[in-house]
Amino acid sequence: MPCQISCMLKKCRLSLKHVADGGTLAEEVISTIRTAQAFGTQKVLSDLYNGHVDASRRVNAKAAIWHGFGLAIMFFVIYSSYALGKVINLLSSVVLTFPP
Numbered sequence: 001m002p003c004q005i006s007c008m009l010k011k012c013r014l015s016l017k018h019v020a021d022g023g024t025l026a027e028e029v030i031s032t033i034r035t036a037q038a039f040g041t042q043k044v045l046s047d048l049y050n051g052h053v054d055a056s057r058r059v060n061a062k063a064a065i066w067h068g069f070g071l072a073i074m075f076f077v078i079y080s081s082y083a084l085g086k087v088i089n090l091l092s093s094v095v096l097t098f099p100p
Contacts, residue, residue: 008067008070011059015059018055018059019056022049022052022053022056
């Protein structure tokens with residue numbers, strides 16, 4: 001479980017790094033919009049921004065797999081303990097009903 005948390009944190013940090021880089025690029029482009037328009041670099045700059053967005057999306061997809069795996073384990077433990085409690089309750093009622 002600690003490995004899963006470590007992997008989730010790494011993925012979140014990497015995703016936030018990509019989002020921050022994309023935000024920085026967008027801020028620079030918006031502040032120099034006249035220059036971008038004058039030189040016709042809108043397509044190049046939008047491709048750079050889309051690269052950051054796509055990288056963040058890929059990292060988030062991988063993090064979602066780890067997150068789903070962790071939730072599956074958690075719910076398995078919860079429902080297994082509930083079922084075990086029911087079985088123990090059933091067995092104890094059977095033993096109490098039929099004394100030796």
